[in-house]
Amino acid sequence: MEDQTVTEKILSEHSLQKEPVFAGDRVDVGPSSILSNEMLPMVAIPKFRMTGAKRLNPYFVENTLTILDHGGFGTTDKMIHLHQITKHFAKLFNLKVEPAGSGISHVVFHEKGYVKPGDLILGSDSHTVTHGAFNAFAKGIGGSDLVELMVKGSTWLDVPETISIKVDGKLREGVYSKDLLLTMLGEKTTEWGTDRAFEYSGDGILDLSLEARLTMSNMAVEMGGVAGIMPYDKKLQNYLDTVPVRGTIHPTTPDLGANYHERYEINASEVEPVVACPHSPDNVKSVDEVGEVELDQVFIGSCTNARIEDLEVVAKILKNQKVRTETIVIPGSSQVALEAVKRGYVEIFMAAGAFWSYSTCGACYGGSLGRIGSGMTALSTTNRNFIGRMGGDSTSKTYLGSPATAAMSAIKGKITGAGYKK
Amino acid sequence: MITIDDFTNIRGKVMKFGDGMNTDIIIPSQYLEESDPIIYCRYVMSAVRPTTYDEIQKYEDVIFVGGKDFGSGSSREQAPDAIKYAGVKLVIAESFASIFFRNCVNVGLPLLEVPNITDKVEEGDVLLVNLETAEVMNERTQEVLNGHQIEGFLLNKIKKGGLIPELQEYVKLHELDKINN
Numbered sequence: 001m002e003d004q005t006v007t008e009k010i011l012s013e014h015s016l017q018k019e020p021v022f023a024g025d026r027v028d029v030g031p032s033s034i035l036s037n038e039m040l041p042m043v044a045i046p047k048f049r050m051t052g053a054k055r056l057n058p059y060f061v062e063n064t065l066t067i068l069d070h071g072g073f074g075t076t077d078k079m080i081h082l083h084q085i086t087k088h089f090a091k092l093f094n095l096k097v098e099p100a101g102s103g104i105s106h107v108v109f110h111e112k113g114y115v116k117p118g119d120l121i122l123g124s125d126s127h128t129v130t131h132g133a134f135n136a137f138a139k140g141i142g143g144s145d146l147v148e149l150m151v152k153g154s155t156w157l158d159v160p161e162t163i164s165i166k167v168d169g170k171l172r173e174g175v176y177s178k179d180l181l182l183t184m185l186g187e188k189t190t191e192w193g194t195d196r197a198f199e200y201s202g203d204g205i206l207d208l209s210l211e212a213r214l215t216m217s218n219m220a221v222e223m224g225g226v227a228g229i230m231p232y233d234k235k236l237q238n239y240l241d242t243v244p245v246r247g248t249i250h251p252t253t254p255d256l257g258a259n260y261h262e263r264y265e266i267n268a269s270e271v272e273p274v275v276a277c278p279h280s281p282d283n284v285k286s287v288d289e290v291g292e293v294e295l296d297q298v299f300i301g302s303c304t305n306a307r308i309e310d311l312e313v314v315a316k317i318l319k320n321q322k323v324r325t326e327t328i329v330i331p332g333s334s335q336v337a338l339e340a341v342k343r344g345y346v347e348i349f350m351a352a353g354a355f356w357s358y359s360t361c362g363a364c365y366g367g368s369l370g371r372i373g374s375g376m377t378a379l380s381t382t383n384r385n386f387i388g389r390m391g392g393d394s395t396s397k398t399y400l401g402s403p404a405t406a407a408m409s410a411i412k413g414k415i416t417g418a419g420y421k422k
Numbered sequence: 423m424i425t426i427d428d429f430t431n432i433r434g435k436v437m438k439f440g441d442g443m444n445t446d447i448i449i450p451s452q453y454l455e456e457s458d459p460i461i462y463c464r465y466v467m468s469a470v471r472p473t474t475y476d477e478i479q480k481y482e483d484v485i486f487v488g489g490k491d492f493g494s495g496s497s498r499e500q501a502p503d504a505i506k507y508a509g510v511k512l513v514i515a516e517s518f519a520s521i522f523f524r525n526c527v528n529v530g531l532p533l534l535e536v537p538n539i540t541d542k543v544e545e546g547d548v549l550l551v552n553l554e555t556a557e558v559m560n561e562r563t564q565e566v567l568n569g570h571q572i573e574g575f576l577l578n579k580i581k582k583g584g585l586i587p588e589l590q591e592y593v594k595l596h597e598l599d600k601i602n603n
Binding site: 026039041042043046047050051052053054055071076078079082124125126128140141142143144145147148151152190191194195224226280365366367384386387388389391393394 | 442444446447450451452454455456457469470490491494495496497498499500517518519520521523524525528529575584585586589590592593594598599600601
């Protein structure tokens, strides 16, 4: 058999035809698990009703976890209604739902063991790519695609070409995987991976923690990609040992002669702290280059950078300091929040004058907590800084950076790197 | 030559947008608490052109023309639904983001990739488009531009009106509309 990429192997494994597939093939697939969120009540339930179906596919019921993360808890009458619709529908069809406030889907999903090496994950959110960090092929889909899974339990995918990203060297102190990802994004733009998958490899990747890898897989979609797959190793296995993994893992490596569309290489040791400037995540400048940018708000949270390691970085910087800018810290999940309490981080955040919240997507996409208004400037650890994304209008500005840059900038009241200097 | 006699031929007035029209611009999140596209389509593209919806209603048929990476960002299907329900007949762009492209097919919104279209077409131009051949004629300049042909599998889905009509047939065929089976 011809050599395959990780993408081709995973899609072959999950094809209903059970035949090897290659880039350019179209394949019917049954995903290992399915992630859903408020797209269920907003789009999928109404459209499911339009199909006339009276039953949900049992495979969908078995393998789907709905996590109400976008709307916040008890925020608006309409959102409360949408959450009530979800619970009602879930009760009717025996679907599993994590209630609003319990966490961000892309954190809760792996905490609950819904993703493992070799999996094919589909989710009604573009940041479903996050789960590629588990050596899985994970892809965002739309609301109608979710309806197809509700009705048939399967859907079709085009097997994408793959771009290999090999990272050598180690990140310097004060430089994080967010900086590495943004650096590549600045060079290659948001169109780089259109219709293609990314596969990460190299010593520089193996050197990163699982959490740092999750940040990079998460933002594979900002680089245009349909997936961002990380290698399997001991660090990943150590995490898997702590969660209730569903079924057997299938660690997947590329064949030597696998065909890649592009082989990109970067040395992590040359990366500096960077921020993405308004209004696109590929508008990247080094923190030193960006000049004097005064901030109205700092947002630390989201599926990109709100896991315990991110909060640890923030706590180290905020310890015995005061924030000069309104700063909100939103943990990735209730589990992350509890751990942050146990480790004393929350006390540090609050003593520094930062606000601490329950877990939700919040203002990352302009949903709730921490929205910005007209003319305001924010620094955020999130993934997108499009016009109006965090609220406001075309005069509102969002800069994207690492949790370290966010924490240091909160103390200084303006965009400031943490530690590393040329 | 292109004629206006079947579905694959669309004639419409151009509303022109630039590069990077992401889904947060196409339909900002604050309007998504409303599930009905007939209501939220009112806010289509309002982040960059607040009068978009009203302008669309003034013309018989409208074609959106955009630059690179149209529809990047969030997987929200409400983006193509907002464009479709606002009354736009077709979206032409130099390139589309992956999820948005598939969402357009799924909601039955015709779309076409045409390289350099923003250099060749001005706001208010009238275009005659053959979706099968991916030919676009600008009536003002009489120039014919060649886009990327949409393969039959996807074009058929668009012609059917997207995924939901297809699933309606599937549900009937497999009697999923019956409670006991």
